[in-house]
Amino acid sequence: MIRQYELVERVRGYDPGVDEALLNRAYVYAMRMHGSQKRASGDPYFSHPIEVAGILTDMKLDVDTIVTALLHDTIEDTDATRADIDQKFGTGIGRLVDGVTKLTRIELQSDQTKQAENFRKFFLAMSEDIRVLLVKLADRTHNMRTLHFIEKAEKRKRIAAETLEIYAPLAERVGLRAIKDELEDLAFIELHREVRDSICARLDYLGSEETETVEQIIEELGRVCAKNGVASAVSGRRKSPYSIWNKMQRKHASLEQLSDIMAFRVIVDSLEDCYKTLGIIHANYQVVPGRFKDFISIPKANGYSSLHTGVMGPRQQRIEVQIRTHKMHEIAEKGVAAHWNYKEGATDGQQPKWLNDLLEILESAEGPEDFLEHTKLEMYVDQVFCFTPKGDLIALPRGATAIDFAYAVHTDVGHTCVGTKVNGRIRPLATHLQNGDQVEVLVSRTSTPTPGWIDICATGRARAQIRRFVRQSARAEFLDLGREIISKAFRQADESFSEDRLAEVCGQFGAETAEDLLVDIGAGHQTARAVLQAVVPRLAGAANGEPVAALTDAGKTRKKQSAVPINGLTSGMAMHLAGCCHPLPGDRIVGIVTTGKGVVIHTIDCETLEIYHGEPERWLDVSWNTEEEESQQVGRLDVVLANEPGSLANLSTVIGHNKANIFNLKITHRNPDFFNLIVDVEVEDVRHLTTIIGALRASPVITSVDRARG
Ligand code: MN
Secondary structure (H helix, E strand, O other): OHHHHHHHHHHHHHHHOOOOOOHHHHHHHHHHHHHOOOOOOOOEOOHHHHHHHHHHHHOOHHHHHHHHHOOHHHHOOOOOOOOHHHHHOOOOHHHHHHHHHHHHHHHHHOOOOOOHHHHHHHHHHHHOOOHHHHHHHHHHHHHHHHHHHHHOOOHHHHHHHHHHHHHHHHHHHOOOOHHHHHHHHHHHHHHHHHHHHHHHHHHHHHHHHHHHHHHHHHHHHHHHHOOOOOOEEEEEEEOOHHHHHHHHHHHHHHHHHHHOOEEEEEEEOHHHHHHHHHHHHHHHHHEEEOOOEEOOOOOOOOOOOOOEEEEEEOOOOEEEEEEEEHHHHHHHHHHHHHHHOOOOOOOOOOOHHHHHHHHHHHHHOOOOEEEEOOOHHHOOOEEEEEEEOOEEEEEOOOOOOOHHHHHOOOHHHHHHEEEEEEEEEOOOOOOOOOOOOOOOOOOOOOOOHHHHHHHHHHHHHHHHHHHHHHHHHHHHHHHHHHHHHHHHHHOOOOOOHHHHHHHHHHHHOOOHHHHHHHHHHHOOOOOHHHHHHHHHHHHHHHHHHOOOOOOOOHHHHHHHHEEEEEEEOOOOOOOEEEOOOOOOOEEEEEEEEOOOOOOEEEEOOOOHHHHOOOOOOEEEOOOOOOOOOOOOEEEEEEEEEEEOHHHHHHHHHHHHHOOOOOEEEEEEOOOOOOOEEEEEEEEOOHHHHHHHHHHHHHOOOEEEEEEOOO
């Protein structure tokens, strides 16, 4: 375990002006808070944050990052709170520790590695400050180093797989080459120990055979450079077992078939020397075509720069040579972090310049070698990442609602959703989701989407599915309604109805099939009478007589058996309850076939009906389907209320006592003595509404109550 003074020494080594008191305070605080907690290894828990801090001193990170590393598990694993950290170490460090804690919680929440891509993006989106991510990577590195202490094999494998899928690519992404190699190797040991052992054994064998060769190549390359006036340090490096295995799998090749197990590195003093050395090597050895890459002119997105080339070496075998300066080498090994200047620009409360530099690099165009997708922190600001209760990650655009989430899970879930729980609490479907929300969709098999959802969705997928559903169900309803209307018209004319008879005339109405014609009738694009007359031409003469399919005064001639029964209608699309008269079950009603809308239901005494007097063919006798299960309808009341304290409360109490729900309430007029209100109440039928009106009239503060008309 690193001692307190050692840690301070390390930081002072690269940052002489470091705030030592701050480091010491954090060290002591973390030690005290973790107390007697133990790691799986049996070590005191406190050794973990210290080792994590130690890893970050290797990257020469600023004191805030080192302090964050020391404190990184205090909020999650001890009694410490964010407020404690803020108070003792300042809000800057509090924010960083909080960020790491959030990532830790996400990590605990889900064990899905198949969504690695999403997780990597999520991590970047959540790491608003890159230092949060660096601490998390160091945390994972130490956990991997001590992975073998965990007893459950299953848990070890899961952590190793997650490391390979998520953390190693993230480390590469931010240029932490050494960390990436270590994470990969540790995970490789856990997941495929035998494969790794055999690759290592094979490499050792090949290596022992070629040790002499390698030494010779190193010596010869150095000599050639020196002869041409370039001072260089040449080294030969065996590629990592994991990268070799990866390549074997990618190329379906055996170890022997891989040409460049060895990479030679020539490190020189200056940029000019890099290109000069390249020229020297190309002049002395035969170039392997297609292997030259200039990552100095075009650095990789993570800041890596070097010249790569492939040549036939001194012994006529293919070798890879990398040429770079000392500085490029350090960046390649330790990431851009190694060259940040901590003091620069950090004084005015803005992001230090080095942070901006790194962000710039992350944002820069991806190089051809970059196996990760082009990512940058800002890129995910317009996305939110939410979890299903099982921990699956769903990525949605910012502004997405629970409905979008439901459709992202499955179309059927979307179609039947009725509500949602966000982080365990019931929320409206229109709730905008936030990063990290856990979303549970509540469904009801009998529920269906409403067109209004289209406006509260942010994803094209949800909108398209809702539109499709609405279109299809509208067609189905128009079809049923059309069949109902036309068969009634046939019955009244004493003609037998069949779809075959319709099929004969559908061409006349521009419909392809009898079914299309029925839909047109239901939607009000064709009248039942016109269709009936086309099928039975002798009825054409009756055009000026009694309307065939409709009754001008449904009230007088209403026959129960000939009326079209209408159901609950709350979500009906082919039949609507008129907004002018708000018919209720029990009211005497009539349907008006309205082009494109289907049938609109009015009460018999509704004034709006006057408009349709000249068009008897639009009228349709309808009746309430009383066998339908009870459903709630909205009745509208005109209320005049005394303007005194408690009068509104009195109104709602009376309505509540009568087991009705106020659906909407609007003040239309007010003066010093009275309010005029429109009150929409959900009631079972007209009797229910009448009861409520009676009760309201009995109240002393209510001046008058009437059903709203027209
Ligand atoms: Mn930790």
